[in-house]
Amino acid sequence: MSPERKATIMSEEQIKNLEKQFEERIARDEKIEPKDWMPEKYRKTHIRQMSQHAHSEIVGMLPEGNWITRAPSLRRKVALLAKVQDEAGHGLYLYSATETLGISRDEMYEQLHTGKAKYSSIFNYPTITWADMGAIGWLVDGAAIINQVPLCNTSYGPYARAMIRVCKEESFHQRQGFEIMLKLSNGTPEQKEMAQDALNRWWWPALMMLGPTDAESVHTEQSMKWKLKRKSNDDLRQQFIDQTVPQADILGLTIPDPDLKWNEERGSYDFGEINWDEFWQVVKGHGPCNKERMKARVGAWERGEWVRDAAMAYAEKSQERKKKQVI
């Protein structure tokens, strides 16, 4: 056997050994940090999920940003601004955490803008009334929290730490959304109708946010092992429904599902069939606002190019000046 060949075998063994140690660390609930050795697949999977999460925050600013100039009161306007600003902050936080895996923010943007990277499909639905701000906070952020709370204990350190902060703010957003709905529900008949209409439009897309059924979910098994996922999509969905139905009762609103009923035996709600054709249609880029959302993001990026170039040029000049001063 040639020495080169021997070296390769050695390194394969080494890698196996490293992989074994790596899996053991995760099993012991130890955090994996950026400089630690990690399998390439782990790195890639995390880049995919974390950047998708960051993109969702950034694209998610658009449907809510749509109502900032039209918020019905100063108090609501300030709260909405603060909320959308939080989302931008989450995006920034998550992009930075993803960068620790060896990808730049520009590369991630490129993936978003070319459609290579996905973002949460929910943001491809339009926000057509003020009540949609309530429904998004209540339902969309509600579903997001269910998805995200388990991630506070995920194996990759920077992601887990980012999620602790993100979840705190998301839970505030969810309460804020519910409070908008509560006010509408206790308001005039027109306001209550607006709230019901928003619930009708957002309920099913919110259920879809928890992902395809377990039978169709391609990433679940590996993600469970790495603690990127702690519960299956179907379990999370059931948790969301069981938690949300009583909240709708408090609001005096009707969940738009005729098959929804309490199952004493299971201790959970049974619910109707989700329209998965619609889900896949939106995921594949043909939802009501996919094109608008991408146009808005790409447009902002392209319109901002000269601004970013100027900032870079100015920074370089400033550094040159500093160098000269030192000399």
Next chain:
Amino acid sequence: MKQNLYNYILGIADNSLILGQRMGELCGHGPSLETDIACTNISLDLFGQVRSYFQYASKLAGDGRTEDDIAMLRQEREYVNVLLVEQPNTDFAYTIARHFLFDVYHLLFLTELEKSKDLTLSAIAKKCIKEVRYHERFTSDWMKRLGDGTAESKAKIQEAINDLWTYTDELFHQTKADKAMVAEGIGVDVTKLKDAYYEKVNEVLTEATLETPESKYFQKGGKKGIHTEHMGYLLAELQYMQRAYPNMEW
């Protein structure tokens, strides 16, 4: 009711209201995530200021008018902001130039307002100064980046400054309410801020390697409720919900 004080507060608050509305338009559309966050944050600061002023004005009015009624249910001719702040976000250069030209004034103004005999106004000014100091730093830094950045950015920011220059003089015009409040030691004599204003603006423009416009032709009217054609559209959005669903709580 203290009509002059009420009108005086509107004169201050409307600037923050309309500029806040303009900055709010940009949310999610900024040239970078960091600037997006900053612009949203500045908008948030301005609306926070507006709430303080209008809650005070509402108390003075004492006739059940709320902060939202005052902010969202006046006719266009009753808004008394300066023309500068209602100018559109033509591009990032216009956004920064407009804000910079207002910030320099705003900081000088609040520094004086803090000395007001009216304790509420003085307290509001004290709180706002901290925010506006940051706004001024943010926009001044961007003036320098754009002015001394690339040839393209320099041309764009110079054009924006040249175009918006015509709205700067109005900042130093006095209304009837202004004069009455100055006489009572409550209001700020804005005519006295003019030299310091142009000096500071000139200083930043020079550092940004930009030219200070020499034009002496200025536009005015905002303080008397005579606005530019942009204002109606801005108000259409600002007032949309209050007009479409009157007398409701949100």
